[in-house]
Amino acid sequence: MNTIGHLINGTIVNDSGRTQDVYNPSTGEVSKQVALASKATVEEAIAAAQAAFPAWRNTPPLKRARVMFRFKELLEQNAEKICQMIGEEHGKIVHDAMGELSRGIENVEYACGVPELLKGEHSKNVGPAIDSWSEFQPLGVVAGITPFNFPAMVPLWMFPMAIACGNTFVLKPSERDPGSTLFIAQLLMEAGLPAGVINVVNGDKEAVDTLLDDARVQAVSFVGSTPIAEYIYSRASANGKRCQALGGAKNHAIVMPDADMDNAVSALTGAAFGSSGERCMALSVAVAVGDAAADALIEKMQAQMQSLKVGAFHDKQNDFGPVITQAHMEKVVGYINSAEKQGAEIVVDGRNPSVPGYEQGFFVGGTLIDRVTPEMLCYREEIFGPVLLVVRVETMQEAMDLIDAHEYGNGTCIFTRDGEAARYFSDNIQVGMVGINVPLPVPVAYHSFGGWKRSLFGDLYAYGPDAVRFYTRRKTVTQRWPSAGVREGAQFAFPS
């Protein structure tokens, strides 16, 4: 059986040691193994990155950007293959994988503009004949630790910009679906990146802790669940590193009485069930303002969900695929069970869906639960499955209070036609990414991604302009040239 290894200093290598199974979630079968890097292997990757840094740092930004231009071309040429690899290990349908990859490529496109983005500020005459300017210099070796749910996109949030800024990189992708990530890194090598500038180590906690503790690693970017994000942030910080750690979410959509209900239902369906709800920007709670809105929403959702298709990744007719593991499938079903027990109303029940030919796959069907209340377990925690909860409230303020009371603050959305409602909502809600009639308000690649409250630890966000600041260190130079140099000297020397 194939074992996925590491990319260190331009070469694919394998640990002699531990490995872990990689599943095909659509079939429920183990399809390959992944090597789990030892501390020594990770240190080897760090050393390669450290060694590659001085030359890469001195490569003009324009030349670094050109590697990204070529990388974009290669990603486009290999898009189908990458999506196939994502589907096999993660389970998402090919069109969904293509969407993920496209958002990833947008980050490569943004990194192509790095000569513009790295401009510092130049001030003439901060004092008499004294000038001062800032430079944004690369940090050195930086690390990225990424989750299973976007094996292509989330790494592409990180390393293209980090590398374009002049850093060298060690990536630790999810050990559950490491194949496409490694392949993408190989494409970057093919685009002309010098050996050692990008390194990939597969692994588990041992690898992670090595990255967090090694003094040569200057910064850590993390995306995953909130408890791990918190761990990463405090350990990296205690080691004096800069760190940005993005965690979990419970994204609410407010449905106002004046909303265009057909539009809202269509938007919610994609946002709640796409990728089986395994997205930190999935919309998992709809808050209907007034029973009239709630009833209309439930009725239309129920109708729409009749045509929702769950199934294997390779069939484009399917709307979404399996969840990532058997254990996760059971956890999602457990949340639905608990909702039922706690008195919510299961309007559409996705437990035990029929997926002929894929009986061992990790499938949960689209599930709609009405009359959820804030005390319920299914409301308090992130389900990360194809489950949409409906909470009924009587005023918009009540809806906003609910959102602000939740521990997470990643994304949120309002459906309305009213300019005032939209402005009040976006101004006051304690959430980092806000949609107005946009159900998945993921910022485009030239803005930055980040939640509030316990959805993000750190002060600079992922990708976009913030990434440029996260992956560089400010240096301020103040310059004064003493007089009586060659200029006046020349004058003294050659009097007329």
Place this chain on the structure above:
Amino acid sequence: MNTIGHLINGTIVNDSGRTQDVYNPSTGEVSKQVALASKATVEEAIAAAQAAFPAWRNTPPLKRARVMFRFKELLEQNAEKICQMIGEEHGKIVHDAMGELSRGIENVEYACGVPELLKGEHSKNVGPAIDSWSEFQPLGVVAGITPFNFPAMVPLWMFPMAIACGNTFVLKPSERDPGSTLFIAQLLMEAGLPAGVINVVNGDKEAVDTLLDDARVQAVSFVGSTPIAEYIYSRASANGKRCQALGGAKNHAIVMPDADMDNAVSALTGAAFGSSGERCMALSVAVAVGDAAADALIEKMQAQMQSLKVGAFHDKQNDFGPVITQAHMEKVVGYINSAEKQGAEIVVDGRNPSVPGYEQGFFVGGTLIDRVTPEMLCYREEIFGPVLLVVRVETMQEAMDLIDAHEYGNGTCIFTRDGEAARYFSDNIQVGMVGINVPLPVPVAYHSFGGWKRSLFGDLYAYGPDAVRFYTRRKTVTQRWPSAGVREGAQFAFPS
């Protein structure tokens, strides 16, 4: 014989009317004809651009940028062919054409970042619950009029960014070497640009005046000689258009006594004779501070120039090729004659160079003239040929006064090791582009190009960040939403 036509609304068309000869300057022979657009033909191009504008304006910037990404790929794939076309019509050596094209492609790369560059400024609470933001909207139809000396690069300074910003474009390239320009525009169509967004009309004053007078043309970018720049600027302005018009130059290099003389000589050689000096950034005057510096400079230049090779465009062993026309060749020789007559010393004489097999080509050899003074005709006017003048002064201040007294202020340079001299020079000199030990201080594509004094008319420069501003119009929106809409309404409607 082949006749080069126009590109209008996605199709190559020809006027039935006037044509003009296009020469191969290396052989002195007419190689093809170029159609000269009538007023009606130009108006047809403007109409096509006008019709294409609404849809292109509404195309998201990210999608417009993607056309530029593909355009870059096509330019790279067709680089050799383009350079061949440039060489045949302009005469510059292939490696020099490749340099030109590369600088042009850098502008396409910069235009790929247009989603970032178009960002407006958003201000929350400019008053209580009042927000305001700026948008940089495209202008509509814009025109570019470009010179013979950079048939690929100068058009690429203009239309990629103009189009990426959402405008549609009518380009009038030089009628002396129109082939490569037209081909490049065709590549842009091939990259996926909708018909009518880029149009090319070949022509002369009739075409130019039509563009300047037509009310549908919102803005004009021009690069050429100063008298024409002045004409374009005042006529376009009188018609209420925005205009940027770049003119001539007489670029001086100061050689200080402490300069690294080998470095200076090597730099001057390329900057004075490259492309036969037919560059608005060519270094045409060296100002030596002190006779010691002057003598050393002359001696080393003379030695270096022994290996300078002038010849036909296709031979990479040649350093530079012919000038553009017979008439221009005679004009350059006339300047050398006048210098001789006015008492300057012809150190290296490039008149009547021997270019075996190309006796009818328009060749002038590299020429070095010492002891030039400001009164001489060769000093006062732009020669635009492979001629380097040396002026001797006794102090750095005297050198700077010379530069500031000249009508042009395009580029300049100082050779020194001394921080103070460099800072004083760059701070005070009345020139737009300043080099410190850099002989051709052409700003990179992510900065902007423009001279001072009579080298540029207008306030925004060519390419880089200024181009984004030149090709867009600011719109400022101020927004307040009245209360008592659905938000409070919902509260009144559903009391608890």
Place this chain on the structure above:
Amino acid sequence: MNTIGHLINGTIVNDSGRTQDVYNPSTGEVSKQVALASKATVEEAIAAAQAAFPAWRNTPPLKRARVMFRFKELLEQNAEKICQMIGEEHGKIVHDAMGELSRGIENVEYACGVPELLKGEHSKNVGPAIDSWSEFQPLGVVAGITPFNFPAMVPLWMFPMAIACGNTFVLKPSERDPGSTLFIAQLLMEAGLPAGVINVVNGDKEAVDTLLDDARVQAVSFVGSTPIAEYIYSRASANGKRCQALGGAKNHAIVMPDADMDNAVSALTGAAFGSSGERCMALSVAVAVGDAAADALIEKMQAQMQSLKVGAFHDKQNDFGPVITQAHMEKVVGYINSAEKQGAEIVVDGRNPSVPGYEQGFFVGGTLIDRVTPEMLCYREEIFGPVLLVVRVETMQEAMDLIDAHEYGNGTCIFTRDGEAARYFSDNIQVGMVGINVPLPVPVAYHSFGGWKRSLFGDLYAYGPDAVRFYTRRKTVTQRWPSAGVREGAQFAFPS
């Protein structure tokens, strides 16, 4: 009788020659004289500015900003006096003058931030060990020519930023109400500005043409009517100067069927009649979509206008004062007469208002005219008086087509609650300053002011970020230091 002179090189001077009457429009009496500068006087002012430039240019921006901080304090301390002076010569009510002055002071506040605003862009390694940066250097002597309707505010749009950027300034204010402008310039001197940095010349066409033609003047800012703006722009441009020339307006408000009508009426009243409509941002046309909206608007406007008070400037109970001259009063009345003749309906008639005790004042009362059509003279031209026209249309598109068909494109506004209508309007309308439920969408001082179409000639707008660019010239420096200097030398010299 008092004669208002000029401020040249820090001293108040008078021409021996021509003068012109300055009226008190509330009483209709001549209250003082203003000197009209001869060509020689203007040239003296230019010479003073030219002489003051080198030292002021070299004064660090932080120190220049500190003069603006003190200037702001002095303006606040003298606010009542300034408003009194404005009222006497212009006629606007004290509270309106205070509003004008406040907006002017906001521009001084913005100029206090000039060290931030002047930052250039610094790029490391544009090539190997080559750096490049941009500097925004002052132009030299710049001129401002300002209108009667905002004698304090419009000059404050210009000279604080121009001077903070390091330029020296010659201001030619309106000869109709020059008193407050001159006093404000004196306060700037008191704030610590060196002599010659600000100069004020009063005058007429002779003064204007001198400024437009003198080669030492680098740039001209103008605000006034469109025919003069066009003259200024083409003459300054023909002289090779940079120029921004702001002209007239005909600002429309669309009143949608869903608008909050009380809010709209209250907003329209202030925006149409404030300062007697003598504002280039006055709302002079209301376009009601649907007869229901039109009827409601007319009814509520009529009611509201019953309490509108026109009268002398010093009485704060008045809503607005006289227009600027007898001739202008007659012109405004002429427009109302023509509307009546052409078939419009005079709903509220402001002709011959009763203003007891001020029978010779230049008063026109608030006037509301319904059923205006685009062919009428009152619609086609700028009235610049307290006259609100109502045009009735049946669709929002029809309303937008009307606006886009007008020659002016300064400001516009929509009254609606609907997010989609607002966004469609602001995106597509061919107007530079757009309000959404904001009747006077004058950008705040940290944005920039400018209309589209024939309301502005030039590419950079007034005040805000654009003013920084207008009043500076980009210089780009590219720097490479040759090796084998003291660093390596020291190594050779002191081997271990």
Place this chain on the structure above:
Amino acid sequence: MNTIGHLINGTIVNDSGRTQDVYNPSTGEVSKQVALASKATVEEAIAAAQAAFPAWRNTPPLKRARVMFRFKELLEQNAEKICQMIGEEHGKIVHDAMGELSRGIENVEYACGVPELLKGEHSKNVGPAIDSWSEFQPLGVVAGITPFNFPAMVPLWMFPMAIACGNTFVLKPSERDPGSTLFIAQLLMEAGLPAGVINVVNGDKEAVDTLLDDARVQAVSFVGSTPIAEYIYSRASANGKRCQALGGAKNHAIVMPDADMDNAVSALTGAAFGSSGERCMALSVAVAVGDAAADALIEKMQAQMQSLKVGAFHDKQNDFGPVITQAHMEKVVGYINSAEKQGAEIVVDGRNPSVPGYEQGFFVGGTLIDRVTPEMLCYREEIFGPVLLVVRVETMQEAMDLIDAHEYGNGTCIFTRDGEAARYFSDNIQVGMVGINVPLPVPVAYHSFGGWKRSLFGDLYAYGPDAVRFYTRRKTVTQRWPSAGVREGAQFAFPS
């Protein structure tokens, strides 16, 4: 005896509990007491800040800026009094205190520009008819913890910008010299700040830990020693807060053989001994390249130091005053003793200086130590006293290696005339603030302050543009308006 209390919710309050002595270091006497806040007192301050936040956040930035304009005026009016207070408690000479205060006021001036600085990025058409923009919203309650050495300046680095951005603030100044800090906060109240927006608590570790642990505090800015900075950073981070913690320094100046030695000596004298060396930007090590440079430096320093005067704070003839405490004085003397023991050469000995009339003051005189080596205790640790060490090396690379090997990376400087040496140094040195012939390269207020390596923990620096980002949280809004609203509705309703 006077006891300095706290400022909470606009009122000066005192704890009933613990107090600590405040000394006059010039006399060695206890001059007053300072209250040490209990946990409850600090929580009261946090609660006041929390309560004041909603209204302050909604105050338009322009109005918040105006409080800063008035604050600046009050600081200037009270400058002498503040400097007197600083001198009494800290010991620095009045002119030095004035320098400190001026740099502090520059930060207030920068905060006056907050409407400009808070601008977000607005993108039109991120998708079809979808817009997106970023807002930089205030965090809520933020805390500052500041050191004894700049009781006015360092707090002014923090709270003006934090408050101008819309936050409310709890400041814990040094308990050793709290008087001027409290007075400055009272001036801010007098400038019109609402109660609760600024709060000051005096205290020790109990107060600090309360601020670090309270969940309502969103961010912590700290300046002090590295061990405490590390503690603050890891504890605040473990609590999920954003934190910037600035620590210690050991700033080296390289003196090149080509340096202007008189200029270098004069610069070093001020930078090494000013404020008794109790500055994190003090230059404490001179690295001379070559023995010739070293010998010249020592000789000229020795001569210059003969006129250096240490003494009481109020006498402007003195160059510097006492150190902060008896214990610190003994520690500084201990470092000198250790240098002597470890073989360095005490060229000028400042131990036991004679300060007649102030025999109990905490004085150390200016001390110059030659032939220091990297192993010595005096080199490895931050002395924070008026002691300049000289290290002799043979090459510039050796000098740079020394600097890069030190644990701190705050500031550094090179003295040279050579452009290449300066560029190589500033590019490669691992230090955050670099001077070229500028001995104290403290960035001006419109740039940002921060060191590298163990001199700063966090990713955003103090004051300047970084402070705006540190004190705000990015929110990204994505907006799409569904069609079929009032715009098209109106069209349907009123067909022609």
